[in-house]
Amino acid sequence: MNDSEKLIALSESYARLKAEINKVIVGQEDVVDQVLIAMYSGGHVLLVGVPGLAKTLLVNTIASALGVHFNRIQFTPDLMPSDIIGSEILDESRNFRFIPGPLFTNIVLADEINRTPPKTQSALLEAMQERKVTTAGKTYDLNHPFFVLATQNPIEQEGTYPLPEAQLDRFMFNIWVDYPSFEDEVTIVKSTTSGIRVEVSPIVSGEEIIEYQALIRRMPVADNVLEYAVNLVAKTRSKAPQAVDITKKYITWGAGPRASQYLILGAKCHAALHGKFSPDIEDVKAVALPILRHRLVRNYKAEADGYSMDQIITSLM
Numbered sequence: 001m002n003d004s005e006k007l008i009a010l011s012e013s014y015a016r017l018k019a020e021i022n023k024v025i026v027g028q029e030d031v032v033d034q035v036l037i038a039m040y041s042g043g044h045v046l047l048v049g050v051p052g053l054a055k056t057l058l059v060n061t062i063a064s065a066l067g068v069h070f071n072r073i074q075f076t077p078d079l080m081p082s083d084i085i086g087s088e089i090l091d092e093s094r095n096f097r098f099i100p101g102p103l104f105t106n107i108v109l110a111d112e113i114n115r116t117p118p119k120t121q122s123a124l125l126e127a128m129q130e131r132k133v134t135t136a137g138k139t140y141d142l143n144h145p146f147f148v149l150a151t152q153n154p155i156e157q158e159g160t161y162p163l164p165e166a167q168l169d170r171f172m173f174n175i176w177v178d179y180p181s182f183e184d185e186v187t188i189v190k191s192t193t194s195g196i197r198v199e200v201s202p203i204v205s206g207e208e209i210i211e212y213q214a215l216i217r218r219m220p221v222a223d224n225v226l227e228y229a230v231n232l233v234a235k236t237r238s239k240a241p242q243a244v245d246i247t248k249k250y251i252t253w254g255a256g257p258r259a260s261q262y263l264i265l266g267a268k269c270h271a272a273l274h275g276k277f278s279p280d281i282e283d284v285k286a287v288a289l290p291i292l293r294h295r296l297v298r299n300y301k302a303e304a305d306g307y308s309m310d311q312i313i314t315s316l317m
Contacts, residue, residue, distance in 0.1 A: 024057065044150070045149045045173045108147070229264050289314070
């Protein structure tokens with residue numbers, strides 16, 4: 001099977017995967033799309049939304065539909081790095097033996113990631129970037145594929161620790177999970193109060209995900225699309241030659257080169273999942289908001305003038 005045939009197979013399996021997820025998840029089309037794009041691109045996701053919007057259920061459902069191993073870690077103020085990485089114990093033979101922690105899986109749900117101190121948050125950094133962890137001077141490879149899906153509550157700030165910029169940059173997407181529409185909420189209430197359980201069947205295996213990730217990286221990209229993505233990121237930097245008035249007025253810090261890489265990877269994946277063999281500028285625009293919104297820092301003027309991050313990014317596009 002050549003790459004063109006594999007891309008067709010990918011878009012077909014994506015359609016089946018979404019249909020399976022929609023058995024459980026009502027609405028939230030954009031959220032499901034963006035999570036799957038990040039997974040097929042090999043990226044991590046930060047889901048931001050108020051409690052009760054089925055963020056944990058979404059991750060559970062996607063893990064079931066992907067047919068991969070899944071662990072949930074509830075982040076708390078007393079969580080230690082060894083609680084997620086694992087630790088060495090002295091066995092009966094008086095030899096040290098490593099006991100892997102919950103990070104040794106395919107999908108990790110880091111629930112309320114901002115509730116744990118920076119020391120434990122930073123333990124995730126190596127895992128997210130290198131797909132390996134180091135403890136007691138030894139390095140251990142994590143499973144493949146490996147995704148971190150973290151959730152964060154934007155309204156409750158008491159007892160939380162803001163995520164450092166270096167860690168935020170490791171997330172490919174920052175996805176806002178909004179309230180459902182009236183019609184969707186009626187459907188949700190009806191289905192969740194009836195006592196009927198819906199079983200989700202695995203559609204895609206871990207091996208297929210790894211193959212599709214490699215396939216997406218092999219997709220060709222036209223120079224004008226590449227230049228558009230890099231230029232868009234450069235426009236977010238107030239001291240860059242490409243900076244425009246809105247950047248100079250409202251942005252303190254712009255996005256780094258990782259944003260350009262993710263824009264192209266995300267555009268490739270968006271194109272592949274929608275039956276295209278190469279991404280265009282519209283594919284870059286389709287993934288720009290969740291990729292850029294957590295990489296820019298607004299100043300007080302933007303807040304005073306009522307400019308949201310999404311409005312600024314949209315005007316830059």
